Amino acid sequence: MSAVEDIASQAPAVDAVPKRAMTLSSGTTFVVVLLLLVVPLFVKNFIIFQMTMLLIYGLAVLALNILTGGSGQFSLGQSAFYAVGAYTSAILMEQYNVNYALTLPVAGVICFGFGFLFGQPALRLSGVYLALATFALATAMPQILKLGFFEEWTGGVQGLVVTKPDAPFGLPMSQDMWLYYFTLAITIAIYVFSVNLLRSRSGRAFMAIRDNEIAASAMGIDVATYKTLAFGVSAGITGVAGGLGAIAVQFVAPDSYTIVLAISLFLGMVVGGVGWLPGSFVGAAFIIFVPNIAEGISKGLSGAVFGVLLFLVIFLVPHGSRQVAMVAQQLLGKLRKN
Amino acid sequence: MELFTNQVLAGIATGAIYACMALAVVMIYQAIDHLNFAQGEMAMFSTFISWQLMQWGLPYWVAFVVTLAFSFAGGIVIERVLFKPLTKAPILTQVAGFIALFSIINSCAGLIWDFTIKQYPTPFGSSPFLGSQLISTHQAGMIGITLLLLIGLYFFFQYTRVGLAMRAAAALPESARLVGINTSWMIALGWGMAAAIGSIAGMLIAPVVFLEPNMMGGVLIYGFAAAVLGGLTSPFGAVLGGFLVGIFENLAGTYIPHVGNEMKLPIALALIISVLVIKPAGLFGRNIVKRV
Numbered sequence: 001m002s003a004v005e006d007i008a009s010q011a012p013a014v015d016a017v018p019k020r021a022m023t024l025s026s027g028t029t030f031v032v033v034l035l036l037l038v039v040p041l042f043v044k045n046f047i048i049f050q051m052t053m054l055l056i057y058g059l060a061v062l063a064l065n066i067l068t069g070g071s072g073q074f075s076l077g078q079s080a081f082y083a084v085g086a087y088t089s090a091i092l093m094e095q096y097n098v099n100y101a102l103t104l105p106v107a108g109v110i111c112f113g114f115g116f117l118f119g120q121p122a123l124r125l126s127g128v129y130l131a132l133a134t135f136a137l138a139t140a141m142p143q144i145l146k147l148g149f150f151e152e153w154t155g156g157v158q159g160l161v162v163t164k165p166d167a168p169f170g171l172p173m174s175q176d177m178w179l180y181y182f183t184l185a186i187t188i189a190i191y192v193f194s195v196n197l198l199r200s201r202s203g204r205a206f207m208a209i210r211d212n213e214i215a216a217s218a219m220g221i222d223v224a225t226y227k228t229l230a231f232g233v234s235a236g237i238t239g240v241a242g243g244l245g246a247i248a249v250q251f252v253a254p255d256s257y258t259i260v261l262a263i264s265l266f267l268g269m270v271v272g273g274v275g276w277l278p279g280s281f282v283g284a285a286f287i288i289f290v291p292n293i294a295e296g297i298s299k300g301l302s303g304a305v306f307g308v309l310l311f312l313v314i315f316l317v318p319h320g321s322r323q324v325a326m327v328a329q330q331l332l333g334k335l336r337k338n
Numbered sequence: 339m340e341l342f343t344n345q346v347l348a349g350i351a352t353g354a355i356y357a358c359m360a361l362a363v364v365m366i367y368q369a370i371d372h373l374n375f376a377q378g379e380m381a382m383f384s385t386f387i388s389w390q391l392m393q394w395g396l397p398y399w400v401a402f403v404v405t406l407a408f409s410f411a412g413g414i415v416i417e418r419v420l421f422k423p424l425t426k427a428p429i430l431t432q433v434a435g436f437i438a439l440f441s442i443i444n445s446c447a448g449l450i451w452d453f454t455i456k457q458y459p460t461p462f463g464s465s466p467f468l469g470s471q472l473i474s475t476h477q478a479g480m481i482g483i484t485l486l487l488l489i490g491l492y493f494f495f496q497y498t499r500v501g502l503a504m505r506a507a508a509a510l511p512e513s514a515r516l517v518g519i520n521t522s523w524m525i526a527l528g529w530g531m532a533a534a535i536g537s538i539a540g541m542l543i544a545p546v547v548f549l550e551p552n553m554m555g556g557v558l559i560y561g562f563a564a565a566v567l568g569g570l571t572s573p574f575g576a577v578l579g580g581f582l583v584g585i586f587e588n589l590a591g592t593y594i595p596h597v598g599n600e601m602k603l604p605i606a607l608a609l610i611i612s613v614l615v616i617k618p619a620g621l622f623g624r625n626i627v628k629r630v
Contacts, residue, residue: 074430076375076437121615128373129614131433132562135375136610139559140603259555263437270434300453303445310438311420314431 063237069275072210077134083257085242115235159253273320351477353584358539359561369528378558384537413533458544569620
């Protein structure tokens with residue numbers, strides 16, 4: 001086995017998704033947004049908090065979906081970007097008294113840079129190598145955060161406590177409700193941005209790379225730039241989600257951002273349907289509620305339940321919730337005709 | 339100087355474990371072109387099995403052999419039931435499968451044996467080896483068993499029909515099938531052997547890192563680092579990579595300031611990334627050319 005050159009014919013990373021199938025129809029979107037606006041007015045604070053977390057994890061899954069569903073690269077290391085975003089917000093708020101809303105763009109920009117830099121070496125890696133590098137990143141992240149060197153800022157093993165912001169302008173809202181609407185506004189903005197990004201010239205370049213990298217580069221697409229760009233955008237959005245998460249949970253600590261979080265986000269994407277942006281939020285609901293139910297049955301069971309469900313999904317509904325939604329739509333159509 | 343020698347020898351001893359993990363990773367990579375992210379958890383589960391057998395009163399070496407057989411069978415069953423149906427699936431689906439397996443095994447081990455840290459016996463004892471202060475008997479035993487395993491594998495792949503068939507199936511599946519090799523079963527066999535090799539690594543490292551469901555997390559990353567350093571397509575490279583990573587880790591921990599125990603995983607990460615950037619095929623790997 002000297003320098004024998006071998007021809008690798010690999011299966012594509014992700015099944016191709018038609019461009020139009022990436023979003024919901026306008027009617028459905030309207031209903032969903034209306035529900036998201038109205039429901040919190042009638043439920044308890046704890047449920048509002050869970051809805052906030054759903055949006056936050058939804059953003060993180062959406063970010064991964066842009067990377068994987070868009071450009072066909074995958075990452076098992078999103079927890080690292082999430083952690084960087086969370087720590088950026090927490091440190092700015094607690095150590096430098098920066099307004100919470102201003103910390104989010106900073107978290108986004110720092111994570112964009114971090115992701116872009118990580119994307120540079122990752123460029124040379126495809127498929128399993130990229131999964132490996134990001135897996136190692138996610139495993140190493142809690143250790144990096146615990147380093148004595150950064151302790152002055154990060155609070156070391158103990159982490160940092162974050163103050164929850166009050167509603168501004170004297171609005172008669174609980175902190176939870178204000179944070180929910182604040183998160184919702186950011187989520188909608190990022191969602192619209194993502195949809196447009198994927199429909200833009202850059203988005204088409206991502207998809208060309210996803211479907212066939214070599215053909216894309218032969219057509220004149222600058223594969224290196226677009227791949228690192230996808231990584232940067234994905235990391236940036238994950239960073240914003242991380243910052244929001246830190247504010248919502250009011251606490252950051254190294255052990256909140258382990259490989260388990262990375263696996264959850266990956267799972268959320270697979271369950272939601274790779275390349276189907278609304279599915280990100282279905283996946284987020286899955287990764288928030290399933291562990292609660294599983295832990296209710298037996299402590300420590302959630303990992304096993306996660307794994308078994310993941311196998312069921314990849315065997316039975318490989319396109320995740322998108323497939324379920326399509327089947328449901330067809331059934332509805334039939335019912336209407338009868 | 340004595341500190342240096344000491345650290346190098348200790349590095350070789352832990353390197354032996356990384357070599358085993360890397361070897362297990364490369365075995366599966368050769369067979370199906372994928373990294374098994376659940377390799378560490380499979381090894382951890384096997385180690386728990388051997389621990390349980392010893393709790394039931396079996397002597398160490400009996401438990402060792404029974405565990406090897408169990409792991410071998412377990413690896414084959416996992417391949418047949420879970421991964422054979424996914425052969426033609428996109429890469430993403432296969433990675434999802436490995437992640438799911440990782441999650442299931444980790445969680446099940448926690449459910450069965452809980453997350454408390456357990457002592458694990460060593461068959462060699464922990465006294466200094468042959469009266470020298472440089473290395474303990476257990477470390478010497480770790481190196482010895484790894485070398486035995488390597489020699490065994492070398493003879494298996496070089497001089498037996500099955501070994502030859504496995505190499506053929508990994509190198510050129512189409513042609514291997516044409517000459518009548520059942521490539522599908524060769525893959526299953528690769529899984530079984532990888533699981534068994536991984537379980538050896540688990541049982542040898544358990545006295546050092548103690549037994550608990552997350553014990554293999556770091557070891558697996560080092561195994562990956564070793565496999566990448568040596569080249570994912572070369573079993574020999576993986577083993578050498580394992581020893582190099584072990585030595586490197588110990589020396590970095592001793593001589594570079596601020597690098598203590600807590601820096602171990604970041605070192606592995608840095609190592610993986612730098613190898614992938616500088617020489618993606620690793621020291622002994624083949625270059626792979628793609629075409630449309």
